[in-house]
Amino acid sequence: MTDTSLLDLDAVLTIARRRSFRAAALELGRSATALSSAIAKLEASLGVRLFNRTTRSVSLSDAGRAFVEQAGPALEVIHHAMEAARAQRATPAGTLRINTFATAARAILSPLVLTFVRLNPEVHVDIVTEGKLVDIVAQGFDLGVRPADHVPADMIAVPLGRPERHVIVGSTAYLTAHPAPRTPADLLVHRCVRGRLPNGALLRWELRRGRKVVHADVQGPLTLDEASVARMAVLEGVGLGYFMEADVRADIEAGRLLRVLENWTPELPGLCLYYPSRRNASAALRAFVALARELAAERPHGRAAPPASA
Template sequence: MKQNFTVRQGALDGVEAFLSVAQHRSFRKAAAELGVTPSAISQAVRALEARVGAALFIRTTRSVGLSEAGERFRARAKPAFEELVAASAVARDLGQRPAGLLRLTVPRSVVPILLEPLIASFCQAYPEVEVEISANEELVDLAAGGFDAGVRMGQFIAADMVALPLSPPFPFVVVGSPDYLRRRGKPERIDDLRQHACLRIRRTNGSIAPWSFVSGNKPIEATVAGPLIAYDFPTIVGAAVEGLGLAQAPGPIAAGPLKAGKLVQVLEPFASMAPGVFLYYPSRHHMMPKLRAFIDHVKSRSAGRARSRIDDKRTRKTKMR
């Protein structure tokens, strides 16, 4: 049978007063230490004794001593109370400056592209913050998983989260190796994918993701087939580089092999756009300083990149004149 448990209100009331009186053997000195009147100390101790159900002090007109019950109560209460005070100090310290463990859940694919330079500069700026990165593809409940924030593509972030952009919008590109395209030919239409080996992603819910396209303003989802199913984009992009088939992946993940000539983009007119990658976190009135510092660092880096892009455009325009 399930038992009902309740936390008794005021369970700690009077404990600090009791410990101070027990230390000084004086109600007056305890009152001076705690900054209250001797009458207030007496009332607090009497209320504590009433809850405990035993006299904790032996009082005379000249002295104050501990009863046997008081000695036993002090032996157990003093270290426990000191631990509570220490716990409060630790929590207060973390609430006043960027320090402690910052836990982030991120897809593996964004770590080398976005997070490595960002985390490196953040750790240098805030040496008292330890950063823990859990790299996986699952959509994690931040609170249940004990995470401070997460990184995901915008379309997968819950509406009740605060989202901060880490990247501009980007296309989902279909790519294949030059060798594969020589053997199988380039698809010109979405329907041509029926004749191709397509490398696919299994979602965290177990389903296999269709490929997404746009024809005009109309979104299209294509069910494709092929020899490989993986749980992350770097795996299927790597397989495409090896000539195993075509892969559809976020543009930034395929950018390196495309630039190196290891992959070729196809079906460009039908590429769908993703809103970008975002840092997301719960809306909190009392945000911990470590997370606030990380958010401010992300905003500062984003502003710096935006200024750099503007300067680059101005430089190119000047050279063209």
């Protein structure tokens, strides 16, 4: 096995975790063909099959399961040693992997991410957006961005700025033809663009005023699972839409969309950058966290995070 690289061993663990060559290839930045070839060579050199593969599924063989159980901890030690060595480097370099959701990715792109890459040309930032909350350590991410109340308790959290809120909006044409709702109950007689969550469930619109909470099971002609597509439909007058304010703020300010039931959409916990406590954080991670703290402190509604070492 003299020609087996650390990348190939990482590939085995990633395929085992993702249960898909294609998903593992995307995560590792390699082609599925190259990954399959590398695994085939490794299996040939070991003389055993590590994976059972069909056209629909990938699973570990008994030999593969034993290999992962023994090689996994050893590879983790090696990667920690490499991180410790990289941490001694003064100039940020390498790759930072960030997990978040689409709205938050748009919120942090400017100025945080764009400023960071301009200041640190030797760092590559890889942002992955998905609706579900993931274990960033197990999934191989350096950082996560989520609402404050979704950050795991064992993570170091850095508030990124002002709280956000949901808004209910409609186009001028739609609200001219349909009287604006005055109470949450009025939504039930309106055409609404419904949302679908990553787990397949339909999104129920949550409205709050004081201690009263209402979950409106709205109806309408469209169900969509992407905010940008839903925004297009609402702009075309299909019906009312329920969005994070950041996704439609420019439309509201330009008068293309009008808010309704504003007193039923209070502020939500703001976004936080979070990461695991590490003794040997890379120079790139330290620099990114420092910039996030600096920018959050400069925002009028931002709250600087308490001191914590990266």
